[in-house]
Amino acid sequence: MTTRIVVLGAGYSGQMAARLVARAKDVSVTLVNERDRFVERVRLHQLAAGEDLRAHPLAELLAGTGVRLVVDRATAIDPDGKSVVLAGGDRLPYDTLVYALGSRMDLTAVPGVAEHAHTVAVAEEAERLRARLTDGDVVTVVGGGLTGIEAATELAEQRPALKVRLVADGALGGALSEKGRGHLRRVFTRLGIEVRDEARVAEVRADGVVLAGGEHVRSDVVVWTTGFTVPSLAADAGFAVDGHGRMVVDETLRSTSHPDTYGVGDAAAVRMPGGQELRMACATGLPAAQQAVRALLARRDGKDPKPFRFRYVNQCISLGRRDALVQFVDRYDRPKESVLTGRLAARYKETIVRSAYQAQRHPSIPTSL
Template identity: 65%
Template sequence: MATRIVVLGAGYAGVVAAKSIAKQPGTRVTLVNASDLFVERVRMHQVAVGQPVRQRPIAELLTGSPVEFVVDRVVALDTERREVVLAEGAPLVYDTLVYALGSRAAHDAVPGAAEHAYPLAVAEDADRLRARLTAGGSVTVVGGGLTGIEAAAELAETQPELKVRLVTGGAFGAALSERGRLHLRRVFARLGVEVQDHARVAEVRADGVLLADGVLLPADTVVWTTGFRVPEIAREAGIACDDHGRMLVDATLRSVSHPDVYAIGDAAAARRQDGQELRMACATGLPAAAHVAQSISDRLAGRTPRPLRFRYVNQCVSLGRRDGLIQFVRDDDSAVERVLTGRVAAWYKEFVVRGALSAQRHPGLVKLTPRGRKEA
C-alpha cells in the first residue's frame, strides 16, 4: 500500500516539496491549499502599485506530477488519528504530514494597526492596498526590513505623486554593510522617500501613526510590513512549537515531538548546523523543501537522513524596477562590504524571483550537493 503523504500549504516551499516527494515510488501525495492560485509573495509590492503580475493556477504548476490537489482550508490536525480536518471536505488521513502553512502579517502588534493599517503579506493584502492607493495623498510604511524597503521604493517610483515615508524602530538598513546603507539612502533621497529611523510606533490611527515619544506622523495610508505570525494549528494540535508558534524541528526538519510530521517554510523553526535559526524567506523555504523530500525518501527506504546543511549567499532587494541592491553575506547571513547596485542589481533580483517560480515547475532546479547542502 502506498504511503499517504499530505502537504499543507502551496507556497514556494509546499509546491516544491509535494512534487519532489511524489517522484518517490510507493507514495501518494496530496497537496492542500486554501486558494487555487499560486501567490508570488515576493511580488506583493508590485501588485499593490498596480503592476501586472500574472496569477498562476496551482494546478498548472502541478501539470505532469501525480500530486492530488485539494482546494480547502485547514482548520485543525488530529495527530492521534493522523487526520487533517478541513473546512468543507472530509478529513484527510496521512501517514506522513508536511506542514508548510506559511505566515501572515502581525498587524495587530500595536493598537489600531488591525483597524487602520494595510499589511502586505498575501494577495488579498496587496489588492486592498492597491484599491486604497487610488485616493492618493501620503503613505507611511512601517517596518525597515526588506519588505518595507521594497514597498516604499516601489510606491515612490511608480506613483511619484504620493508622499512616501518609511518608519523603522532601528537604524535604516541596519543589516546591510556601509556601502549597502549608503546606496539605500541615495536611492531613497532620489525617490523622495522620507526616512524616520529609531522611531517606535505606539499606535496606528485613522490619520497616521503615533510614535512612542508622542509625535503624530500624519498619513492618509499606513502600510504595515513589520512582523509576521504563523497559524496556531500546529500548537493547538499539541505539536511542539516555539514562542511564536513555529514548529520545532530537528536537523532533518522532522517535528521533535511527532515523528510523522515535518515542517518547512515560515511555519518551521529550522536551524543551521551551528544552531542559528533560519529567517523567514523564499531563500530558505526552497532548500528546506528539497531537503524534507530527501529526508522522507531516505526514511521510507530505510536510510538515515542527513542533517540540513545551509549557508546564506546574499540578500536581494528591489528598489523599484530600475534599481536594486544585492548585499553579499557570510555563511551566517552577516553582511560583507561587497554589494551590487543599480540596474544590474535590479536584473539580478528579477532573475532570482523568476528562478523561484521556475522551481515550482521544475523542483530539480533546487539541488543537493554531495555534502547535503542545498543550492538553488
Template identity: 65%
Template sequence: MTARILVLGAGYAGLVAAGLTARHRDARVTLVNARDRFVERVRLHQVATGQRIRTRPIAELLDGKPVDFVVGRVTAIDAVERAVELDDGRWLGYDILVYALGSGSNAGAVPGAVEHGYPLATAEDAERLRERLAADGTVAVVGGGLTGIEAAAELGETRPRGTVRLVTAGRLGPALSERGRRHLRSVFARLGVDVREDARVTEVGADGLSLADGEKVPADVVVWAAGFRASTLARDAGFAVDEQGRMVVDSALRSMSHPEVYAIGDAAVLRRPDGQELRMACATALPSARQVARAVGRDLAGREPGPFTFRYVNQCISLGRHDALVQYVRADDRPLELILTGRIAALYKEVIVRGAFAAQRHPAMVVLTPGGGPS
C-alpha cells in the same frame, strides 16, 4: 505499502516539496492549499502599486506530477488520529505530514494596525492596498526590513506626486553592510521617501501613526510591514512550537514532538548546523523543501534522514523597477562590504525571482536557490 504524504500549503516551500516528494514510488502525495492559484509573494509590492503580475493555477504548475491537489483551508489538525480538517468539513488522513503553511501578518501586535493598517502578506492584502492607494496623499510604511524597504521604494517610484514615509523601530536595513545602507538612503532620497529610524509605533489610527515618544506621524494610508507570524494551527494541535507559533524541528526538519511530521519554510524554526536560526525568506524555503523531500524518501526506505545543511550567499532587494541592492554575505548571513546596485542588480533580482517561480513547475531546479543554497 504506499504511504500517505499530506503537504499543507502551496507556497514556495510546499509546492516544491510536493513535486519532489511525489517522485518516491512508495508515496501518495496530496497537496492542500486555501486558494487554487500560486502567489508570488515576493512580488506583492508590485501588485499593490498596480503592476500587472500574471498568476498561475497551481494545477497547471503540477501538470504531469502524481500529486492530488485539494483546494481548502485547514481548520484543525488531529495529531493523535493523524488527520487534517478542512473548512468544508472533510478530513484527510496522513502517514507523514509536511507542514508548510508559511506566515501571515503580525498586525495584531500593535493596537489599531488590524483595523487601519494594510499588510502585505497575501494576494488579497496586496489587492486591497492597490484599491486604497491614490496617486497622491501620504503613505506610511511601517517596518525597516526587506518587505518594508521594497514596498517603500515601489511606492516612491510609482507615486511621484504622493508622499512616502518609512518608519522603523530600529535602523534601516539592519542586516546590511554600511555600503548597502548608504545605497538605500541614496535611493530613498532620489525617490523622495522620508525615512524615520528608531521610531517605535505604539498605535495605528485612521489618520496615521502614534510613536513611543508621543509624536504623531500623519498618513492617509498605513502599510504594515513590521514582521510576520505563523499560523496557530501547530500550537493548537499540540506540536512543539516557539513563541511565534513556528514548529520546532530537529536537524532533519522533523517535529521535535511528532517525528511523523516535517515542517519547512516560514512555518518552522530552521537552523544551521551551528545553531544559527535562519531568517524567514524564499532563500531558505526552497532548500528546506528539497531537504524534506530527501528526508521523506529516506524515511520511507527505513533509513534515518540526514541533516539539513545550508549557507547563505546574498540578499536581493528590489528598489523599484530600475534599481536594486544585492548584498553579498558570509555563509552565516553576516554582510560583506560587497554589493551590487543599479540596473544590473535589478536584472539580477528579476532573474532570481523568475527562477524561484520556475522551480515551482520544475522543482528539480532547486539546487542553488535565491540568496542561498545547500552547503
C-alpha cells in the same frame, strides 16, 4: 504499500515539497491550500504599486504531477488519528505530514493595525492597497526590514505623485554593510522618500500613526510591513513549537515531537548545525523543502537521512524596477562590505525571483543536500 503524504500549504516550500515527493514510487500526495492559485509573495509590493502580475492557477501548475489538489482550509491536525480536519468538514488521513503553512502579518501587536493599516503579505491585501492608493496623497510605510524597504521604494517609483514616508524603529538598513546603507540612503533621497528611523509606532489611526513619544504623523494610507506570525495549528495539536508558534524540527526537518511530520518554510523553526535560525525567505524555504523530501523518503526506505546543510550567500533587495541592492554575506548571513547596486543588481534580483518561480515548475534536489 502506498504511503499517504499530505502537504499543508502551497507556497514556495509546500508546492515544491509536494511536487518532489510525488515523483517517488508508491506514494499518494495531497496538497491542501485555501486558495486555488500560487502567489509569488515576493512580488506583492509590485502588485500594490500598480503592476499587473500573472496568475498562476495551482491546477495548471500541478497538472501531470500526480499531486491531488484540495482547495480548502485546514482547521485542525489530529496527530493521534493521523488526519487533517478541513473547513469543509472532510478529514484527510496521512502516513506522513508536511507542514508548510507559511507566515502572515501580525496585526495584533500594535493597536489600530488591523482596523486601519494595509499590508502586502497576501494578494488580496495588496490589491486592496492598490485600490486605496488612488484616493490618498501621503503614504506611510511602517517597518525598516526588507519588505518595508521594497514597498516604500516601489511605491515611490511607480507612483511619483505620492508622498512616501518610511518609519522604522531601528536605523535604516541597520543590518547592511556601510556601502549597502550608503546606497540605500542615496536611493531614498533620489526617490524623495522621507525617512523617520529610530521611531517606534505605538498606534495606527485612520489619519496616520502615533509614535511612542506621542507625536502624530499624518497619513492618508498606512502600510504595515513589520512583525509576522504563524498559524496556530501545530501548537493547538500539541506539536513542539517555539515561542513564536513555529514547529520545532531537527537537523533533517522532522518534528522533534512527532516523527511522522516534517516542517518547512516560515511556519517551521529551522536551525543550522551551529544553532543559527534560518530567516524567513524563499531562499531558505526552497532548500528546506528539498531536504525534507529527501529525509522522509530516505526513512521510508530504511535509510539514515543526511542532516540539512545550508549557507547564506546574499540578500537581494529590490529598490523599484530600475535599481536594487545585492548585499553579499558570509555563510552566517553577516554582511560583507561588498555590494552590487543599480540596474545590474535589479537584473540580478529579477533573475532570483524568476528562478524561485521556475523552481516550482521544475523542482529538483541538489546532490549537495
